[in-house]
Amino acid sequence: MSSLTAIGQAQEAGSRWGLRMVDLKHAVKVEATIRFLAEAATGSCMGGTWKHAVVEAKTTHNEKFFPLAEPLAYQIENGVLTLGRTTVCDGYLFMSGKSEKAAIHGTYDAVSIGAGEKLGYFTLKKLP
Numbered sequence: 001m002s003s004l005t006a007i008g009q010a011q012e013a014g015s016r017w018g019l020r021m022v023d024l025k026h027a028v029k030v031e032a033t034i035r036f037l038a039e040a041a042t043g044s045c046m047g048g049t050w051k052h053a054v055v056e057a058k059t060t061h062n063e064k065f066f067p068l069a070e071p072l073a074y075q076i077e078n079g080v081l082t083l084g085r086t087t088v089c090d091g092y093l094f095m096s097g098k099s100e101k102a103a104i105h106g107t108y109d110a111v112s113i114g115a116g117e118k119l120g121y122f123t124l125k126k127l128p
Helices: 002-009
Strands: 015-023 028-040 051-060 072-077 080-085 092-100 103-112 115-126
Touching (some): 092 115
Antiparallel strands (some): 015 028, 028 051, 051 072, 072 080, 080 092, 103 115
């Protein structure tokens, strides 16, 4: 039940999460604070129910690794959170993972029609 609680908290309007992204060699590329919003994301090329996520703060940032300056969206489907860039059609960058206790861990991938490439890993931890 605790895994569903952490995922469900991402849907709470205004919930804040600490994001840490690493490349395939586990070198830190991004550390930021993300706020999940309840409002629907518009302009998505992906099907599904996407909501806005905004970057509140950046402490470590590599825009080429993950573009924090671009609009972000998230969805939760079957207990899996997917967060990333949905407005660049056929050039999606997604973090996807199931929760474990008070955190969400998963992979970071580049996805296009008929192809995908793992770029790294991520952790999201709920902030007070």
